[in-house]
Structure formats: C-alpha cells, structure tokens
Amino acid sequence: MNATQALTKLRKLLGPKAGIQDDKRPSSPELREAAAIERRAAKERKGTCEELLNARRKEILAADVEYQRLRAEFDVARIALEKAPWPHYYRYTAGTVSSLFFSVRCQADTLAELVAEVEKKQRKEAA
DSSP, X not given: OOHHHHXXXXXXXXXXXXXXXXXXXXXXXXXXXXXXXXXXXXXXXXXXXXXXXXXXXXXXXXXXXXXXXXXXXXXXXXXXXXXXXXXXXXSEEEEEEOSSOEEEEEEESSHHHHHHHHHXXXXXXXX
C-alpha cells in the first residue's frame, strides 16, 4: 500500500480532513522498548520522591503556627468567594462560531444594546 492509497482509506475512515505525518527518522522498535522501560523506572522514582516530599511538607507545615493561621484565613476567603454571585450574566451574547468554540464579542441586556455594542467595538477596531 502506498501513501496515496493509505490516505484515501484513512479519509474514508476518519473524514475528509484526515492526514498522514511521515517521520523520516523513526526510532527502531528496540530503542522504543528500551526508552519505555527507562521512562517507567524514572516515573516510578519520581512518584516515590514526590510522596516523600509531600509527607515532609505536610509535617513541616503542620508545625508552623503562622502558616496555619494564614491557611485558615485563606480558606474563609475562598469559601466567601465561591458563595459570592457572578455579576456578569447578560441576556444576549454576540460572537462567532468556529468548529469548536463560540468566541464572545459582546454581551448586553437587550438586542438593541447588543447590536450597538458590536458596532461600537467594530468602529474601535477599525480606528
């Protein structure tokens, strides 16, 4: 099977935007296996060290009175922020749609205000 045939088959399976990337310098299966083994060992070492560091950090911070005071103050502030209402809900939103996202351009309470905001923003961008 050549690249054209493979691409045709992939486009039938994955859609018209399917493509193939050809790496001219691939590694051998043996090198990939050796790298995978080395990576697993390094990941295991990192996990062990991270557990030890977290345990030590927790131990040190538990004994720090100032940290405990600041942490309690922070927790109160965080909870207050989570309970506070969001002030920016509008009835109408104008924007552009791409394949994945709706990009917001303006928001307003009425359609007339929305159109005026979009026009104002376009004039500002044009200037």
